[in-house]
Amino acid sequence: MSSDVRFTDFKSDKQPTWCPGCGDFGTMNGMMKALAETGNDPDNTFVVAGIGCSGKIGTYMHSYALHGVHGRALPVGIGVKLANPNLEVMVAGGDGDGYSIGAGHFVHAVRRNVDMSYVVMDNRIYGLTKGQASPTSRQDFETSTTPEGPQMPPVNPLALALASGATFIAQSFSSDSQRHAQIIQEAIEHNGFGFVNTYSPCVTFNDVDTYDYFRDSIVDLEEEGHDRTDREAAKEKILEGDREYMGVIYRDENSVPWEEREGLDRNMADIPDGAPDDAMDLVREFY
Template sequence: MSTDIRFTDFKSDKQPTWCPGCGDFGTMNGMMKALANTGNDPDNTFIVAGIGCSGKIGTYMHSYALHGVHGRALPVGVGVKAANPELEVMVAGGDGDGYSIGVGHFIHAVRRNMDMTYVVMDNRIYGLTKGQFSPTSREDFETTTSPEGPQQAPVNPLALALAAGGTFIAQSFSSDAQRHAEIVQKAVEHDGFGFVNVYSPCVTFNDVDTYDYFRDSLVDLGEDDEYDPTDYDQATDVILDSEKEYQGVIYQNEESVSYNESHGLTENMADIPDGAPEDAMDLVREFY
């Protein structure tokens, strides 16, 4: 890994087509800064994305990338990391992609604890398909297709991750550039599955969960000297608190051992010679 990489080295020559002011710009910049700050470079980075506004991110970043199908980005990322542990694998998604059609893959990726990072751009709406409510939309959030709101409680992705055995659970705000990049960097450095839910406002279709709303309501756990992200009970209280919006590393198991390490997935499968031990191939078959 190079020590001379700048975050701009991760920028492709493709201009983003996101709406002006979209939170995804800040989310992507933080991802690039985190990758550069951890010594990664485009030649050893693989970005996987699904469908939605977030799905375009692999086009806008200079690295290896795959734009997959709706809700299926995580199993692709898991497969890439299993096949070549030398790659830094980062999966990007949205709240619809990750917490609706992809929620089954999300839970199992969390519990497997592969050494990779999952960044979700949570704007609490389906932006690419023009403003339907998403799994994280408020119960009374009115849209053109739901004038009376979803009339059901929103999904709590942090609670899902904790219940599935998550070893790194964090939340950030795309507009808080330095803090967001710092939180994603900690996820990348974590030995295991680093999950970051990012408040990434949609300026076109969501006039409730706005930049001003998050600036006024966010509680930064990093500013609380008494908060300990390794304390499971404290993390549970924060995650289940429906009255506040939080930013920071909410829970981290510092004794986490990634699936790669615990199951001996340390070699690039392309480098395993013919006649490799049968037990090595059994590890590959676990994923297929």
């Protein structure tokens, strides 16, 4: 690992095909800055991406990376990290990937608290399939497949995380590049599962949750004097529901990652070139 890593080292030579103005540009830049800022380099970093516009991120970044099947990015990231705890693992996906098809994995990844970061690029719409409701779409948000709106309340991902025992819950806005990068950096530095829901507006299919909407409504918790270590205060903020917060909402300073509790510190790739020396003992157990 070299000390002179720049964030552009995490950029691949592929030009993104996101729509001009897409929030994902800013989201990705912040991720790259945060990775460089925390002393990582492309050769010790593993990025896992889900399916959807957000999933393309693995192609536009330069690191070890896997772009998997829809909704399963978190289990892949957990597998990578447990097999080699020395790697920096970052999982990125969209609101459909994380809160719809992958919602079950989200709950359990939060519970397991493996030391990795998870950035959800939340645009409250399915963009790649050209504009259908997502789990974070508003109840009355009209789309091609929900003409009257989904008629269900949106998922509150922060509440879902809190209820699952999260040790780090944050929210950021792709357009506020400095704060976004800071927040991602804190998620990386957190000793456990660093979850960041990033508002990453879709300029093509979502005319409700726009840059203007977020700029007007977002409240920075830094300016509110919020105590991030206070779980009760975090709960209140998260359940308020009618406000868009930015910043680290909750951080458990005593978090111990699962792999540490389980005593995993070895790179599992290193194995002998034959059966273990004491392997006949395994056979003798069956006497």
